[in-house]
Amino acid sequence: MTVIVRDLRPDVRADTEGFARVRRLALPFILFTPESIAYDAAHMHPDAHYRPLVAEEDGEIIGTAQVHLAHESREPGQGNLNVYVHPGRTRRGAGSLLVRAAEEYLASVGATRLFAWVLDEPGNRAFAERHGYRSSRSAHFLRLDLANGTLPPLQDPPPGVELRTGADFADDPRPLFELDAETMSDEPSDIAYEFTDYEAWLEETWRHPLLSPELTSVAVVDGRPAAFSAARTDGGTRYGTVMTGTARAFRGRGLAKLAKNHSLHRARTAGYTEAFTGNDAGNDPMIAINKWFGYEICGTEVRHVRELG
Template identity: 80%
Template sequence: MTVTVRDLRSGAPADLEGFARVRQAALPFLLVTPDSLAHDLAHLHPDARYRPLVAVADGEVIGTAQVHLAHDSAAPGQGNLNVYVHPEHTRRGAGTLLVNAAEEHLAAHGATRLLAWVLDEPGNRAFAGRHGYRASRSAHFLRLDLANGALPPLQDPPPGVELRPASAFAADPRPLFELDAETTADEPSDVDTEFTDYQAWLAETWRHPLFDAGLTTVAVVDGRPAAFSAARTDGGTRYATGMTGTARAHRGRGLAKLAKNDSLHRARAAGYTEAFTGNDTGNEPMIAINKWFGYEICGTEVRYVRELG
């Protein structure tokens, strides 16, 4: 049974559905839908050189790769490739074919340092090692049972603080862009990220089909966003936190915790039954906060790095 690798075709529903199906089977902790894949293909910045790949056998998508340059990093030459094969179709060479095609694409566009997230399982880690990658930082996936779990009670915001949905900023979301840029810059990562392109943020984040402005909660101080918890939803029963953070000038006041609790309560009221989030394994304070909400670690991934040249 021959396995071939080719580009994901945005105009082919079977490709989009197959890509989403493989990702959900291999990595059930992240939200992905055919619509979100089509949006990424249409709107990711051209400098990202985004090229999603699929491995196909007998007309069925059995493996996927998300491939792009870290164009929003201050350090040039960094490329990302995240390869996942359906658990029922491993050991058929699909992973190696996807890695080879992804590396060739990134190298052709100037990448000298390649980064890949790998599930923290012996077979996956051995696969990365055989392809010349070395282990770096790690991160946890966490899950919360919204339907049956007990959330902390809602708390009134302190004096001078107001909780608003992100949809209240629909007429001018730039203050949310500025807050997102500041908090993202302080996130632990192998790649320093700088959000400087407002129009790109509007296309890739604000208008993304998974982003839920109605369930995203913003803590506002003196009329300006000071903290937020960004919500993503799949249109079904699953909710995920895209980012939770606080402006540097307002940290230490519990505002992000307040915003996240509000968002989780509203998500449960809207009928969502599962909530997901992720944390760097070294981010003990945020892990402790998420456990306070009732989240439990449900998986771990390791960042693997390969230097080219």
């Protein structure tokens, strides 16, 4: 049985289904669908040089890699490769083949430093170290049982604050882009990001097939979005918040918590049974907020870094 590595064919349903299946098994805390896999391949910014790879054994996709440059970084040459193998198909060489192909490709498009998320398990961390990666920051995955858990009661917005949904900004989402860009730039990260490309945000975020404008909540003050909780869904029973944040001028007023609570309640009413989110392991205030909602840590990833050359 021979394992080969090749490019994902985003227009072939068997490929996108295989990619999504491996990711769901290896990383069940993040939402993936065949449609989202195909969309990412078609709509990532050209400067990202995005190249999804698969490892295949006897016609079965057993490993995946998302490979791209961090084109929004203030420092050029930052590359990302995230490799995941089917848990029942490990020790066949798929992971090493994917890493090698990803590294060679990233080097060819100008990467000098590589970043990879690795599940915080002894075997995975040892794999990363054998390939020359050193550990850096870590992040937690959190899960909330929407079907059987108890959410905090809904609260009315304070005076001067209005709650809207992302769908209310369908005609002009630029204010949400500006809020997203400001909050993302303050997120803890190994890479310093600067989000200035509105058209790219529309393609990669706003029009993404997993985004749910109806479940995205926005706290508005004086007509300006002040805080938000952006929601994604998989079209089934799984819901995730991919970003919750507050503009700097409005922090300390509980607006992000208010927005997220309303989003979670609407998600439960809509029939979603599981909620997922993620936090940098050092972001104690946000971890405390999510535990207040009832989230529990269900997994941890460690960022690993390798310098090329």
